[in-house]
Amino acid sequence: MRPNEAKLPVPPAEADQGNEGLRAILGGTEIPTAYRIGYILNFYREPSFRRIEAEFGLTRPEIVILLALHFREGITAAEFCEFSGHLKAGVSRAAIALEKKNLIRRVTDQADSRRQRLFLTDAGRELYSRYVPGLKAREAAMLACLSSTEREQLDRLLDKLAAHVPDWGSASEL
Amino acid sequence: MRPNEAKLPVPPAEADQGNEGLRAILGGTEIPTAYRIGYILNFYREPSFRRIEAEFGLTRPEIVILLALHFREGITAAEFCEFSGHLKAGVSRAAIALEKKNLIRRVTDQADSRRQRLFLTDAGRELYSRYVPGLKAREAAMLACLSSTEREQLDRLLDKLAAHVPDWGSASEL
DNA sequence: ACAAGAAAGTCTCATATGAGACCGAATGAA
DNA sequence: TTCATTCGGTCTCATATGAGACTTTCTTGT
Numbered sequence: 001m002r003p004n005e006a007k008l009p010v011p012p013a014e015a016d017q018g019n020e021g022l023r024a025i026l027g028g029t030e031i032p033t034a035y036r037i038g039y040i041l042n043f044y045r046e047p048s049f050r051r052i053e054a055e056f057g058l059t060r061p062e063i064v065i066l067l068a069l070h071f072r073e074g075i076t077a078a079e080f081c082e083f084s085g086h087l088k089a090g091v092s093r094a095a096i097a098l099e100k101k102n103l104i105r106r107v108t109d110q111a112d113s114r115r116q117r118l119f120l121t122d123a124g125r126e127l128y129s130r131y132v133p134g135l136k137a138r139e140a141a142m143l144a145c146l147s148s149t150e151r152e153q154l155d156r157l158l159d160k161l162a163a164h165v166p167d168w169g170s171a172s173e174l
Numbered sequence: 175m176r177p178n179e180a181k182l183p184v185p186p187a188e189a190d191q192g193n194e195g196l197r198a199i200l201g202g203t204e205i206p207t208a209y210r211i212g213y214i215l216n217f218y219r220e221p222s223f224r225r226i227e228a229e230f231g232l233t234r235p236e237i238v239i240l241l242a243l244h245f246r247e248g249i250t251a252a253e254f255c256e257f258s259g260h261l262k263a264g265v266s267r268a269a270i271a272l273e274k275k276n277l278i279r280r281v282t283d284q285a286d287s288r289r290q291r292l293f294l295t296d297a298g299r300e301l302y303s304r305y306v307p308g309l310k311a312r313e314a315a316m317l318a319c320l321s322s323t324e325r326e327q328l329d330r331l332l333d334k335l336a337a338h339v340p341d342w343g344s345a346s347e348l
Numbered sequence: 349a350c351a352a353g354a355a356a357g358t359c360t361c362a363t364a365t366g367a368g369a370c371c372g373a374a375t376g377a378a
Numbered sequence: 379t380t381c382a383t384t385c386g387g388t389c390t391c392a393t394a395t396g397a398g399a400c401t402t403t404c405t406t407g408t
Contacts, residue, residue, distance in 0.1 A: 028245040030306055033325070034218055034313045035241075036332040041215050042259040043339045044208055050396085059364065067209075071202040078386055085216040087366065092387055114373050114386040132204055138342065139208045145338035146331065151207070154331045157324060158210040164319035165217045168312065224366085233394065252356060261396065266357055288356040288403050 040142070048138050052131045061086050061094035062103075065118070066128045069104065074117045076109070103127055214316070222312050226305045235260050235268035236277075239292065240302045243278065248291045250283070277301055 029035045052063055064084060068075065077091045084091075095118060098104040103124035109115040120128070143151055203209045226237055238258055242249065251265045258265075269292060272278040277298035283289040294302070317325055 029241065030244075031309050031313045033317060033329060033332065034215075034309065036329070036336055037211060037215050038219060039257070039259075040332065040335050040339065041208075041211050043342065045212060046259050053396090061365095067203065070204075076386080083213075085213075085220050088387070089367080089389085090365065092389090093364090096388085112374070112386080116387075135205050135208065139205045141342040142335065143207060145334055145341070150331060150334070153327055155207060155210070157320065157328050157331070158207065158214065160319055160324070161214050161316060162210055165214065167319070168217065168315040227366090235395095250356080262357070263359085263397080264395065266359090267394090270358085286356085286404065290357075 044138060044142050048135055051134065056127060056131055059094060059097070061090045062098055063131075065091070065094055065098060066103065066120070066124060067132075069118055069120045069124070070128055070132075073119050076115045076117055078115070080118075098124070218312060218316050222309055225308065230301060230305055233268060233271070235264045236272055237305075239265070239268055239272060240277065240294070240298060241306075243292055243294045243298070244302055244306075247293050250289045250291055252289070254292075272298070 049060055049063060052058060053060070058066075064086065065080060068080060068084065077088060077095055080086070081088050081091055095104065095106060095116070099106050101123075102121055105119045105121055106116040107119060109117055143154075146154065223234060223237060226232060227234070232240075238260065239254060242254060242258065251262060251269055254260070255262050255265055269278065269280060269290070272292075273280050275297075276295055279293045279295055280290040281293060283291055317328075320328065
């Protein structure tokens, strides 16, 4: 499925179909780069996450917490909020739910008893290992059209963008 | 604000601080590219959209429909679903709400009376023009760390990825 | 022409989410 | 110490959202 007949100001059928369709989708937006990133990420993330939600009974924050714990165990909810952009209420709910499902443990920090460090349980690790292959496969499908040089380029650019996120000035934006 | 003290397996304080923080955030995930894209987009989109929601009383699908109509008027709900990844129920609700607010008109297609083509009203165009500068400014902030060559590279790569979205095989994924 | 099936859009219901109030613990100043 | 303030986390309430049933219209095959 893709856009069929665009009745408005699209030339009949001259250029190769791919470019015409792409123009219809990405068109003359005023935020071309952000729009493209959003478009691509939507088609990566939505189907993957919807499937995980349905199949494993997890919510989005739950899925992401398991992902994050996998490479950064012992993180606190507040730290997770900082770099994930999720709201603390959602993270709190998700952490409680994950503990109830025995997928993580929450351990009160001795140095500061307000904080709770989060750790994967074996069950959590096991569940993670059952849904992450789907995410990897879809990432591979997404990147299949790029050469290895292009993938390196892309990762380098994304790293650079990610490194400068704190400079965007969350408050100053219009 | 950024990740403070990563207690776990992070070397004390040797490399420049930026890289250390970046590693703590992007770490050893198994889906590095998708994760990076998600991270960056979250920090672009969430604050922007939350602000628009709060200030203009629009929901996400409503915001995106106005954006899309701006470069592709006359689109139908189904077409919008196809390329935006939104669900038809949400798009239907949003279209009804936008019409109620006088921001769009819905015109039944004569060729197929099931379809309704969507058009911006003057009020819709005016509202759009009030919130899009914020999105543009934030996009500019996001891209500020890249040289113009790098931006061209990025856009080229994103276009390529976007063009191949239909090949990902929505159903076939694990 | 007619029936069967697909498609566009709407509706309903259960659930997830965002915003912000709230609570208890830590920090800092007097 | 005591008080005020900040901070991590939880809770509540209103709203947005996803899934899928449903209605009407179009398409296709006979």
